[in-house]
Amino acid sequence: MPRTIIHECAVERLEILGPEGQLDTELMPELDDETVRALYRDMVRMRTFDDKAVKLQRQGRMGTWAQLKGQEAIQAGVALAMIESDWLIPAFREHGLMLLRGVPGHLIYAYWAGDERGASFPEGVRCLPIAVPVGSQLTHGAGIGLSLKLRGEHAAAVTFGGDGATSEGDFHEALNFAGVFGTKTVFVIQNNQWAISMPRKRQTSSPTLAQKADAYGIPGLQVDGNDVFAVYTAAVEAFERARSGGGPSLIEAVTYRLGDHTTADDATRYRTGEELEYWQRRDPIPRLRRHLEGRGLWDAEQDQALKEEAVRWVASQVDAFNAMPMADPGDIFRFMYHEVPPALAEQLEWLEREVRA
Amino acid sequence: MPRTIIHECAVERLEILGPEGQLDTELMPELDDETVRALYRDMVRMRTFDDKAVKLQRQGRMGTWAQLKGQEAIQAGVALAMIESDWLIPAFREHGLMLLRGVPGHLIYAYWAGDERGASFPEGVRCLPIAVPVGSQLTHGAGIGLSLKLRGEHAAAVTFGGDGATSEGDFHEALNFAGVFGTKTVFVIQNNQWAISMPRKRQTSSPTLAQKADAYGIPGLQVDGNDVFAVYTAAVEAFERARSGGGPSLIEAVTYRLGDHTTADDATRYRTGEELEYWQRRDPIPRLRRHLEGRGLWDAEQDQALKEEAVRWVASQVDAFNAMPMADPGDIFRFMYHEVPPALAEQLEWLEREVRA
Amino acid sequence: MNAGRPLHTREPEHGLHAVAPAASPKLTIAQAVCGALASEMERDERIIVLGEDVGINGGVFRATDGLLAQFGPERVMDTPLAEGAIIGVSVGLAVTGFRPVAEIQFMGFVYPAVNQILAHAARMRNRTRGRLQVPMVIRMPYGGGIHAPESHSESYEALFVHSPGIKVVVPSNPYDAKGLLISAIRDEDPVMFLEPKRIYRAFREPVPDESYTVPIGTAAVPRTGGDVTLIAWGAMVRICLDAAAALEKDGVSVEVVDLRTLNPLDRDTLIESVVKTGRAVVVHEAPRTAGVGAEIVALINEHALLQLEAPVSRVTGFDTVMPYARLEEHYLPNRDRVVAAVRNVLEF
């Protein structure tokens, strides 16, 4: 009857491909060569797409851009673990994953250029628009996971948040709800060490973010987020658990935001060059390339060709973005409700009269 | 580099005085006989005060009452661990603790009878009014704990919530904030098994509530909340940690709401008589009396005298409550701002004219 | 302006009595709400009821009584105590084809859900340019008058009326409660459905067993008259009808407009009545400043200024916190205040 231990938890970290190219062959998932090359290609495309967006912004073609640079391995690894029926509920830095899930690149550009049509995805793309209010999307992930469970669909909902998002009440409510209802949800935290100027260690006192899962009685795992094999392995585990009715889980993917918070930010105000260099050496893209090269699956020529192809592909997205006609100002009104109510129709008329004049 | 354990946690449960009167003498805190008798007296007074409130409600003298019955050991134990400079930030079922911290009983009755003056506590009573929006008080506890830290006061803030309150985002934000700033806060969850009709096990999937502390990197402990010695011991530990700058902690006190949720509720709609009986056998008051009797510190005659004294004391609170003159309707306006702004003064005038007429 | 007087507007024989078959069972608003939920759930299995204590307990006002037994735990879900999650999860359900009917236990506890309601539920259709929609109902008891504890008597409708993308519906009687709730459930947009708790069980009216709808966006005129228009919603409609009856004795002919929907507002019915009477009093429980009453005054100013014989008068809650039980009667608009306001308007 004294002090007795009534609960214990242990949080694991998963690493497969180390920063210097070391590989844990036992944990290495079974992936054929083409798939590994495809992962690399996906990551290079993301980087190229991201870099181009920053340039567009500097040219005044885009309002603001939230750079994903450095976080490609998480997005490529999760995408590979997903099946068609899965849902994606992004935060606002998952452009890479959105692309892989079928969101056209020019729409992503359009959204960030300040055009609502950028969040009108093609039919069949199971992806919510990005969520700007930090953390607010996580309960949608719980809700869609519940929806899939109620329908008995073999599918899961994956929802993303940053290290900063873990501080919002929504994070808590979402994971708790998911735990109680055993929803088919995978929560992925892209812990990129910073929430604008707030370092991870001042965001919360817990040594890991993964351990927060235990508060909801669900599994939590930390992975090296710059190790695409570790991310993929963790994601497969979590997705299969969810799809098969085993309930939700939390993945903390440890990574680093190599760019500024957004194009409106200047990260040199709050973080050191040394820290940045430390993480640049851990960049997921060269890491995977070294691995491919080591296995004889890749060479400089292929790399050059891939990069050129990526540039061409991004250029096609930019073209499509540039080719979008200006939105009709009347669109401000047309999608507020299923049918435009009379008073709103009157306001639309005012605007149309003004636009005509 | 494989799957490595990077974090472990273990949650303890503390019990000292068992339901059948068994005592863990090693863990038993050093308390002189008079103090143990005082604990018992406090608990009996609380019960009497609570029972009377239910009667007043049935007589139409009070709007609604949230019964504390069954949760007396937590409130007496925490009160004993507190010093004058500590702050109490209650939820809405801590009437007993509020009494012990100097809130006059007749004011508590007045509040629940629908009179705002009931939350205007005497000068020097370091207690916030109760918080009706579930969980919302917890960030105030973090804030006052921060305040005490910034001033270097040798004091702590204790804030309460129910098992239901742990589901609100506020719980999360408060504990996280407290963890990051190392505030002088003690969080006590009175886990009374129910949030109105929602059983504890459907409120969250974690096997304990205490383990939620680990999500914030702060200590969490479960105690038998019907064991006043365990509560006291845990509280002393947490308060001393907080006052000495060691940071916040979470105590889950496992208890049972022996009454209805409030006088507006009918618990037989959602819970069984067996469950109630199980917990009635664990009632903290007879448990402590058996202990006192076992130690020869108490007998039937003393018990009778105490109960009579408690009834008299409660009657005095009722008298004081009854003696309160009706509040001036103008009070609706007078405390909205430091100074009544002109438009509000005009509205006050309208009301005064009407009341006079 | 939009179409003329709506078809459905009931012209009741006496006061509030609905055009329900006389043989219909007489129900309270709470029962009518419950009946609407049951009949719609039977009809459409995409409907899910969720919230705190809505299942085994049947809701703290019993407005979901029996639904769990009838439809089971996959369609009637007792949730953890987290309003933000209740709405956020409902958004997730709704965008994937369910039709959630979420309950917030009291309007005083809607604040934690405001982010999900206004930043998400109300915006999803617009954000996706129509690709996704959020057909959901958010039910909640609101308003004062039952001597409830602190935070249990608030009227926050203005917050939602001001925020684009969410409809706001407030029934004033059992017949409308059922018909409006069914409309709300069938609506493709999020609808906030406010249940005036003061009259939850205050009276009964015949309510047909079968399904029927009362359209959203159309006011009712439960009493016609020529001297002055009283404009109200929810529990205040009965106060206005009482006042009208009292005034009639003095020969004042009062028209009462029951708005029933606060967004979108039925401007036509409103303006038509004021144009006819030339005088108006708006009555609501919420605080005066920037309440929905102000919008009504602004609309009348814009569309009927020249017909006004006197300033439109507002009888409202004060610009104070809603008082607790003992003083709430001093705060809430009552018959005498409405009568006095009418007299002032007539004597202007």
Add this chain to the structure above:
Amino acid sequence: MNAGRPLHTREPEHGLHAVAPAASPKLTIAQAVCGALASEMERDERIIVLGEDVGINGGVFRATDGLLAQFGPERVMDTPLAEGAIIGVSVGLAVTGFRPVAEIQFMGFVYPAVNQILAHAARMRNRTRGRLQVPMVIRMPYGGGIHAPESHSESYEALFVHSPGIKVVVPSNPYDAKGLLISAIRDEDPVMFLEPKRIYRAFREPVPDESYTVPIGTAAVPRTGGDVTLIAWGAMVRICLDAAAALEKDGVSVEVVDLRTLNPLDRDTLIESVVKTGRAVVVHEAPRTAGVGAEIVALINEHALLQLEAPVSRVTGFDTVMPYARLEEHYLPNRDRVVAAVRNVLEF
């Protein structure tokens, strides 16, 4: 009605220029805010600045730049990303004697804090019948016009103006920004201080180095005129002044009332002006329905109906979600719309 024209009302020589000594440094609104914080923090060590990115980063608009270096991490606190906690913790600090100045990074992110602001900060004094008070300031950038991303351009002032217990202050120029913020900090009640981000750095004006206050609850009249009154706050004041200048060329004499405080409203200044001109146009960015503009119309209806020559006109945002950058210009009131509204009012 309350006292007459307030003493402090500045009658500027030209347009917006403040009565600051000519030698005063010329500052932007963002710099004036920062200066007010620094000078008050120096004066009163109970003041604590807290929020997301307010410390090392100096705020995303640099409105708290340098404060961390000057006052240290116990007075300038970078907080976790949790708006509810920022305000809830501030309530705890304030009731125990501190004077927190909390920042919400953008008004679009205030919703998660609404429960703490309205259910607690705004009510603590009333709930305790004056025993406890919450002297705190909640600063936040608001409004559109800088081509910001989604959710970064909202104007939610009506929610707070309608909710009793919290003052709402909106400066329109650097001089007022400093003086009003100092008043807000010294106020014994919670004050929401809205910073129009569109003009954060749009222009500079002389702002005295030393401390001074501009009283809360008093409007300014930056331009006097006889034909029509324009009523606005924040960034819309400059739009109105531009419109007034344009109209002057056509011989229309326009008075501009800069409300500066939305709760409590300076009804006297407002009504006095409308009584004089007989015509009024209210201008705001927020959606039209049940916006603060409706309250202004209602007040004019109540206090100056007989002096009105035309309905009061509202030039506002539409009843839609705030559009993103590319369409926001179609949404926001601009000079031409104000001019057109004035012409309509004049021709009524």
